[in-house]
Amino acid sequence: xxxxxxxxxxxxxxxxxxxxxxxxxxxxxxxxxxxxxxxxxxxxxxxxxxxxxxxxxxxxxxxxxxxxxxxxxxxxxxxxxxxxxxxxxxxxxxxxxxxxxxxxxxxxxxxxxxxxxxxxxxxxxxxxxxxxxxxxxxxxxxxxxxxxxxxxxxxxxxxxxxxxxxxxxxxxxxxxxxxxxxxxxxxxxxxxxxxxxxxxxxxxxxxxxxxxxxxx
Numbered sequence: 242x243x244x245x246x247x248x249x250x251x252x253x254x255x256x257x258x259x260x261x262x263x264x265x266x267x268x269x270x271x272x273x274x275x276x277x278x279x280x281x282x283x284x285x286x287x288x289x290x291x292x293x294x295x296x297x298x299x300x301x302x303x304x305x306x307x308x309x310x311x312x313x314x315x316x317x318x319x320x321x322x323x324x325x326x327x328x329x330x331x332x333x334x335x336x337x338x339x340x341x342x343x344x345x346x347x348x349x350x351x352x353x354x355x356x357x358x359x360x361x362x363x364x365x366x367x368x369x370x371x372x373x374x375x376x377x378x379x380x381x382x383x384x385x386x387x388x389x390x391x392x393x394x395x396x397x398x399x400x401x402x403x404x405x406x407x408x409x410x411x412x413x414x415x416x417x418x419x420x421x422x423x424x425x426x427x428x429x430x431x432x433x434x435x436x437x438x439x440x441x442x443x444x445x446x447x448x449x450x451x452x453x454x455x456x457x
Contacts, residue, residue: 271354271358272354272355272357272358272361272362273353273354273358273362275328275362275365275366278325278326279292280292280293280295280296280326281296281325281326281327282326282327283327283329283366283367284327284328284329284330284331285329285367285370289327292326293327296322296323296326296327297323299312299313300312300313300319300320300322300323301319301320301323301330301332301333302319305319305320305336306332306333306336308336308339308340308343311351314351315349315350315351316340316349316350316351317337317340317348317349317350317351317352318350318351318352319351320333320336320337320340320349320352321337321351321352321353321354321359324337324359324362324363325353328359328362328363328365328366329363329364329366329367329370329372329373331372331373331376334359334360334363334373334376335376337349337352337356337359338356338376338379338380338383341355341356341380342380342383356380360373360376360377360380364377369400370400371396371397371398371400371401371404371407372397372401372404372406374393374394374396374397374400374407375393375394375397375404375406375407375410376406377393378390378391378392378393378394378397378407378410378411378414379394379406379410381393382394382410382413382414382417387414387417387418390410390414391411391414394407394410394411394414395411398411403434404434405430405431405434405435405436406431406436408427408428408430408431408434408436409427409428409431409436409438409441411423411427412424412425412426412427412428412431412441413440413441415427416441416444416445421445421448421450422450424441424445424450425445425450425451425452427441428441428442428445428451429454433454
């Protein structure tokens with residue numbers, strides 16, 4: 242439940258912030274080669290994760306994740322360092338996206354790449370990482386890029402049907418598109434999976450499109 246709550250908060254913050262300003266960012270295609278670094282690798286691989294504490298201790302501190310202050314450099318530089326070593330680090334990706342949205346700059350100060358590039362690199366490393374697709378979908382939705390967001394969120398739900406964050410964000414997107422039946426179905430699924438935030442439910446209720454699911 243802790244990990245779900247953490248992901249939920251990240252998703253909610255992403256979707257409530259203003260869209261980022263892409264001006265001055267490098268082309269999305271210029272996302273660099275993936276280079277294996279030590280420590281580093283696949284964030285979801287238990288063997289690769291053995292070196293994770295060393296990276297997080299000096300670069301992905303609690304203050305960095307909360308976007309309070311950098312640990313060794315700027316927040317963007319520390320997040321970028323973390324993502325250089327673990328490209329699909331879910332929490333670092335979420336934090337980088339929030340930082341970009343907060344600053345209205347798709348390449349935050351100190352970051353080597355744009356947020357889109359960091360997601361591109363994560364998916365090149367592991368195309369079937371549902372959480373990366375879900376986070377990317379949330380970021381694109383915050384930018385108002387609905388077709389691209391829908392593609393990412395559907396892919397997340399296909400790969401990992403039990404991904405509560407993907408279901409919640411799908412519900413938000415369907416709600417934005419005024420597809421209330423689909424929004425309610427996604428919301429019911431997300432809450433059945435334990436998603437803790439009630440924003441989607443409250444919005445549906447206010448519009449008269451929510452009914453508590455019947456208990457078995």
